[in-house]
Amino acid sequence: MRQKRDGKKEEIAKLKENLSAIKAKLSQAGAGNPMAIHEQIERLEWFQQTESLSAKEEKEFSKKIKDLRKQLPEAKEFQGLLMELAETRKALGKLIDEEKALHEKVVEHSRKADHLHKDLLQDSRKIGDVQKSISTAMTLLKEKETDAGEKHGQLVKAVGERKLHEMEQRQRHQAEETRHLQAQQNKIVEKAKKIYGRFKSGEKISTDELLVLSESGLL
Known part of the structure; x- marks a missing residue:
């Protein structure tokens, strides 16, 4: 121009x-x-x-x-x-x-362009907040895993090997589900970033992509 x-x-x-x-x-x-x-x-x-x-x-x-x-x-x-x-x-x-x-x-x-720049700054802050939430969740998960290791000996004495094994299986299953959910959330955030960039540039997006933006907290 x-x-x-x-x-x-x-x-x-x-x-x-x-x-x-x-x-x-x-x-x-x-x-x-x-x-x-x-x-x-x-x-x-x-x-x-x-x-x-x-x-x-x-x-x-x-x-x-x-x-x-x-x-x-x-x-x-x-x-x-x-x-x-x-x-x-x-x-x-x-x-x-x-x-x-x-x-x-x-x-x-x-x-x-100035208006778009301001919007992008706000979007960056939102994405930063989501990433902080993810980081906090991961920290809490590690702390729980550490506590579980420290209490392992106490549990062996309190409930016995068999029951402890069952409890550990349940805990591992829960931890695996947590990691799986965390990984899915990370994918949603990354996908939402790309969709949001296209959305802000004026490109039309699908209903499913709008749902992704909603789930990520960007809309």
Whole structure:
């Protein structure tokens, strides 16, 4: 977007240079309307042909017609410059409008980018909170495993080997389920991060993916 806007600015600068050059030529060119000069020549020639003129008057008319014919090339050049000036001004006005529209789009995109950046910071904090919860759960699990090891001897004396074996099996089963649930939660969080990134970029997501975001706590 900025590259397009910079391109328009370069075109505007070139057209402004062209305008200055045309104005300089206009200041040096002779003014006059070619059509008006042609009409004036035709009137003088018609009058010269239809009226009885003295030799002096005939000479004066011929001189006026000759002078007017000399003005024609300069007048045509002047008219051409005027047309070029009008077309250049029109093109310049169009480019200025386009550059203004691009500038407004750049500003709008910048505002959206700032807003998205703030959202991403908030999302990062949410993900950080989820990761802290996971870390806390893992710490508690390790502490429980340590306590279980320390109390192993006491349990052997209290309930006997057979019952202790049964209890240990139940504990191992519970620990395995906890690890399994933890692993699933980790997968959900990782998956949710990717889905959320797509969601924030404006991409459509499925109902199942919305459910994943909900389960992860990001929505």
